[in-house]
Amino acid sequence: MSMRVTFLGTGGAVPTTERGPSAFLVNRDGERLLFDCGEGTQRQMMRFGTGFTVSHLFVTHLHGDHVLGIPGLIQTWDFNDREEPIAIHAPPGSKRHLQSLVNAGGYRPSFPVNIHEVKPGNVALSGDSYEVRTFETDHRNVRSMGFALVEDDRPGRFNREKAEALGVPVGPDFGRLHEGESVELEDGTVIHPEQVVGDPRPGRRLVYTGDTRPVDATVDVVDEPDLLIHDATFAEDRAERAHGTGHSTGREAAEIANRAGARRLALTHISSRYAGDASPIEREAQAAFDGEAFVPQDGQKIDIQFPDADE
Template structure:
């Protein structure tokens, strides 16, 4: 799983940072989370390609969704034919529909707008994309990419020692089915280890620190949390429904995540967010301040 930050600025772009967008690649699937203005140019700049079919919106503030207008038209000019699914908090579909239909051009592919509620999973092969409640006023989500448990490790050496011929019988055992070999029944538990945890990626969107984020991020492999302000602007963060870098780190620490990446920086920190990174690391050392173009691999945990 790879997470690429296409935009890391809050509210408006700066010379060095575009507004919010994150691209997630999981095996053969690619999905986008938020689409600030100019996102299609960021995709060209960082070589991500355009082979994806889902955009998940945390909420419909302008810096999180206006880029979909240009992105869809860029894809249309590239002769795209595959449908595109847009996922947004239920009740915000009309605004997103207006944006998609803005202008006179019609894109030559189907654009499907899907309103979802908190906890309403978007099921995919081997994983779910799950919206969860955050604290940003109105209709706002965070999103989590939650992999299903993986099959336990198959013990090929033991299977051979037990006289189980390699081939279809191995596949059945690996998927939990008992098989018969020379008149005896062999169960999966004899040659297959315990199920292995899948990965969990949590993207907070815009939010105050909140219990629902902590719960969704519990033991996550990676938490991407907004850090719009430094702690000396804590009052402003609370007033505007955002978090400080320290507050994001406190969420990560209490949730027991493996790694925290900060994003969504106020333009006042855009040139040098190391101050925010330092503030967060004082609470949670495994913290990185994102920058446009940063790609992070999310590996499986060691066994």
């Protein structure tokens, strides 16, 4: 099962010619989940070929660079004769404001738009073998939260050699054992799954902070994320500015990533101050982070592998 992240907008509050406002899309085996929806997100979706059939939109907070793409995207879906409902998940107190965006200019979409307020520390969505959890973040003058996409554990590896040694015939009984069902052999012997199946294997884990200061909740929401997408608006020489505006530096993001045990760190919400060169943020994070740290470009695609993919 594939999981691909496409970075649609990696810039800060002010867009540049290279970076749009915040948005990224996760395609999990054909199911598309959109996280934040800054100005121009629908054009970025066209430009980078992600497809439009989004089922859920997750909003970290109500600042314009994270939500002003919603009215245009809603109307485009309507023009394309969308009938399926769209669910929007957002922090407490957001529903009235998001409804105003959906109905901008008196517009009334012909398909259902369901807005759900979700408190941090809860599950926003229980999907097919995964869930999207919420956690509280710390941004300036707004209620904000991040999201963690966490897949269910997978069955352990099936030991075919051991199964055959125990007398299990090659065929459907292999599948039954792997799925957790005991089987009875012709001689009456019962073989249990734990005899031939290893320990459960973790699914993939993605964490997105939105705009935030470094917070413990990012570390606590899930252990060892495969990809942490963290606010890194400024380099360390602007640390005071980052603190005052409710953002993080590249080094601060790296410190959180280390504490979380993240495998990879994507540094986003890059200030327009670094429009020509975001390498200072990237270099500082790489120096402080034990794994792979990078500043993605708009349109960059990242495939998230299972933690044991190399085994």
